Amino acid sequence: MSSIMVSRVKQKQIAQLISSGKRLDGRGLTDYREVQLEDGVIERAEGSARVRLGKTEVMVGIKIEVGEPFPDVPNEGVLTVNAELVPLASPTFEPGPPDENSIELARVVDRGIRESKAVALEKLCVEPGKKVFIVFVDIYVLNHDGNLIDASAIASLAALLNTKMFKYEVKEGEVKIKPGYTSLPVRNYPMAVTFAKISDKLVVDPWLEEEQVMDARLTVTVEKDGKVCAVQKGGYGYFTMQQVLEAAKIAREKAEELRKLVVKG
Amino acid sequence: MLQETPRKLIDESGIRLDGRGLNELRPIKIEVGVLSNADGSAYIEQGKSKILAAVYGPKEVHPKHLALPDRALLRCRYHMAPFSVEERKSPAPSRREMELSKVIREALEPSVFVEYYPRTSIDLFMEVLQADGGTRCSGITVASLALADAGIPMRDLVAACAAGKVEGRLALDLTDLEDKGGEADVPLAWMPNLNAVTLLQMDGMLTMEEFEHVVNLALQGCKQIYQLQKETLKAKYVTVKEAVEE
């Protein structure tokens, strides 16, 4: 019988350790847990990846369909990100429509990909104004042990890099599939780095028990050239301005480290 | 790309389409205590954005099982009226409204003494009547006043403002056009006494240096808005006080 509630004794322990610069699992304050990445795990999907960040496990599947573009950008493909906190991932996840947590998760990951223009949407136009490719990024959280945002962002990028699209030609207004595959055009590699504020210190990649003790969380997404492309503060507490700027600097470094794990060559 | 040629949003001398300088807030009008049924309420016009906020509570929680044993439950609903935007928006809550409801709640919660009222709920409603950019910030600004108007004990008021990058220049308080046509938007909410950033989001692309500048610019905006909030609250009660002074 697992319960996610951390006892008060342990909460104090975690907070005290952190105020002296240590963490319960032995990590440094800015260390990530071990990242295990596997791509191409779902053959039916156009692209997929599974990430284990410590014990947090997230799977992302990419499906590509042909559909109508948005009227204000008729020559661009469409990117849409959705997240499911499936009930089997945690005793706290209930079945039902997406709640505010899964919506926030999807939108933060989406922001990183979209604002960094990671997917070249202008190359996904089939017939201007009429037909474009729609890239569905579906985030599936399989086990929640903290920091779903970073795990989901890593898995999403890995899945996009893994994505193969069918080749096609347009004949008489119909999209006809040709043999062969081409990679989804991905040209940027945004990485989300999430901090928890505990005992007035910034802690990178909080695991579940640290998340229960934290005052607030801050996610900074950095793209390949070191620019910030998304930021999201979450939780009921707050950060000082100095902490915000400190986090941004640390995020840049950590994003580069994570990127090396995902982007090969 | 857009069908029509995009107009320039900022001219060579740094003047924006609405005549403002880069570091200027839009004209702001705030009123407190505008609704008779709500326990507290406030209304803001910031440029063309118009937002109404109302508070009910602290009161019994419905449904009861949501009640927290040691504090009040703060619930927030950010919602846009169908006629608030250019193209009619369906009244059903969108994913964006759900995310904003969450981050706004998290921006205001640190300011309320929720621990004083266990097993109650404080319900906060923000209706965007007209949207022209910066609605989550104006929403927080006016929600904070509604909470104060309701007589709910608070650590401090929360002031919010956005800044961003438009056509290569860093600018304060973006309009909808500037947000859509610009390179970055950073909404920020701030609680002065604790030097606390309670809401911070960013979308777009900024170098680390630009990010630091924009965040500080937004903070300057918040400071000005905080003064306006205080003045508005005091002005409402000063007239009452003056009327009763002999």
Next chain:
Amino acid sequence: MPTFYERRQLVTPGDLLAEDDYVAGENTYKDDGKIYANRVGLVDYEDRKVHVVALKAFYIPYVGDMVIGKVVEVSLSGWMVNVKAPYPALLRASDVLDRPFRPQEDDLPSIFDVGDLIIAKIVAYDRTRDPLLTVREPGLGKITRGQLVEITPTKIPRVIGRKGSMINMLKQETGCHVTVGQNGLIFVSGKTPEDERLAVMAIRKIEQEAHTSGLTDRVTEMIRREKGGV
């Protein structure tokens, strides 16, 4: 020892009122040695204590308070009463009957029904449970006729006055029974509706001008003027 406002100045939540040695009184809080207002109101300093008289605040139950409430629900063994607080108040049948409640015999709605107004006293209240009421003392029970006035609870002390000076004057001048609930509800019952109207008018004036001096005299004058003019 620094204070930052003058007495009776208007302050808003988050305003820094005092530092160091001061004690945080009503509607203020202390953080890191500094005392701030937590509500909109008039600040006042008394010896080493600073407090704020809130201009708007809702009622929080206090054991021993007399309150006026409206029955909103007849439950299995008593009644739920709205006392204009964030919590519903409970009145047990056993309190009214002065013996254990017998469901077969006792018909609760015939004692108090939904919509009835009652004067009661708070006998129990803490953070873990809703306030509990009693009507067993003299003067408590159902209100049968009269008028109800609702004012903001923070002005109730003014309606009572120092050592009851204001409320005694009201009773004398209008000839009415005036029962003041700490929760902001005031019940007025007089020989004629005209007397009651005078009392209500006087209470409204007190609410409007609560923060001024010489109020008792002015209210007395107003009542006499009105009576004279009738």
